[in-house]
Amino acid sequence: MCNQTLSAVTGAYHNIFILHCARPLHGSLTTEEETEIRKLAASRKAAHRLVQRAKVIVAMLDDPKLHATQAGQQAGFRGRQSGVDWVKRFNAEGIAGLEDKPKAGRPPTHAQNVRSALLKLARTKPESLGYPYKLWTLERLQIAFQEREGIHLSDSTIWEWVEAEGFRWK
Secondary structure, eight states: OTTSOGGGOOTTHHHHHHHHHOOOOGGGOOHHHHHHHHHHHTOSSSOHHHHHHHHHHHHHHHOTTOOHHHHHHHTTOOSHHHHHHHHHHHHHHGGGGGSOOOOSSSOOSSOHHHHHHHHHHHHSOGGGGTOSOSSOOHHHHHHHHHHHHSOOOOHHHHHHHHHHTTOOOO
């Protein structure tokens, strides 16, 4: 069934085709695009969710027989549909389709450069900055950030940003 085009699949098989057969457009990727997507998938500085989405595409580029569902699960998505959804967006929009879409609601309280500064601090070992401890706690990170940047961030803001980047508290 996966050898057919989507337009040729009708009825009850349509959803099965979408779920199992979605593939990146191998022929339309330039060498530069493939290099960029691989670099993004291996990045340690890009947002965790963006890296995870890129890993889905790279897995399918590496193994053309791999289904989108399996690629999504290999990349760490829990839902069966996630891999398929990201492949569809990638096919429609290219690498830009892996980025988050603007969300409705109140605009962010802090600018992106504030978030970047906090994450940079969180990635740095406290001892290398002259602090007398080896690991960050939420409170230590909050105090250090306020001392260095002059900006107070709430516990919940720090927690949300750090967790979104894939950090795990021990």
